[in-house]
Amino acid sequence: xxxxxxxxxxxxxxxxxxxxxxxxxxxxxxxxxxxxxxxxxxxxxxxxxxxxxxxxxxxxxxxxxxxxxxxxxxxxxxxxxxxxxxxxxxxxxxxxxxxxxxxxxxxxxxxxxxxxxxxxxxxxxxxxxxxxxxxxxxxxxxxxxxxxxxxxxxxxxxxxxxxxxxxxxxxxxxxxxxxxxxxxxxxxxxxxxx
Numbered sequence: 033x034x035x036x037x038x039x040x041x042x043x044x045x046x047x048x049x050x051x052x053x054x055x056x057x058x059x060x061x062x063x064x065x066x067x068x069x070x071x072x073x074x075x076x077x078x079x080x081x082x083x084x085x086x087x088x089x090x091x092x093x094x095x096x097x098x099x100x101x102x103x104x105x106x107x108x109x110x111x112x113x114x115x116x117x118x119x120x121x122x123x124x125x126x127x128x129x130x131x132x133x134x135x136x137x138x139x140x141x142x143x144x145x146x147x148x149x150x151x152x153x154x155x156x157x158x159x160x161x162x163x164x165x166x167x168x169x170x171x172x173x174x175x176x177x178x179x180x181x182x183x184x185x186x187x188x189x190x191x192x193x194x195x196x197x198x199x200x201x202x203x204x205x206x207x208x209x210x211x212x213x214x215x216x217x218x219x220x221x222x223x224x225x226x
Contacts, residue, residue, distance in 0.1 A: 101139030130204035148176030
């Protein structure tokens with residue numbers, strides 16, 4: 033994972049500064065944030081909270097999805113490597129069967145997808161929630177869906193990356209890969225429509 037680590041670890045350090053600044057802004061503007069009104073300050077802060085503070089939780093949940101899928105297929109998890117804004121799970125598959133390998137690769141993205149849908153739905157439909165919290169949830173939903181449906185598949189085009197989407201779309205488990213492709217395209221169309 034040297035190439036990935038060399039690229040994403042420095043980015044995580046930069047993101048940590050963004051997280052620190054977001055926490056500072058939350059402390060400084062706590063009273064204004066608690067009003068719940070969507071002022072310009074609250075909109076900026078909501079974006080910072082979604083990106084710098086909640087996305088790392090989404091990344092951890094994504095990696096847990098991979099771990100649970102590996103265990104559920106009889107695989108041996110060697111380690112969870114979590115760096116706040118990126119991570120990976122090392123595991124040994126129980127067999128060379130492509131379907132469980134596809135499932136382990138898809139599982140983290142499936143968790144991110146569900147988190148994105150749930151956050152977006154809660155932010156758009158939960159009327160009793162304060163506008164600032166709704167904004168945070170909508171932004172988190174968009175970030176999670178964009179990450180799992182657009183960004184991650186695009187960086188997987190790099191032959192040296194070796195990410196989940198290489199296994200998901202290897203078509204070694206053709207029915208599963210085609211089904212994923214149909215859902216993937218439908219989801220992208222849904223995002224554009226929304």
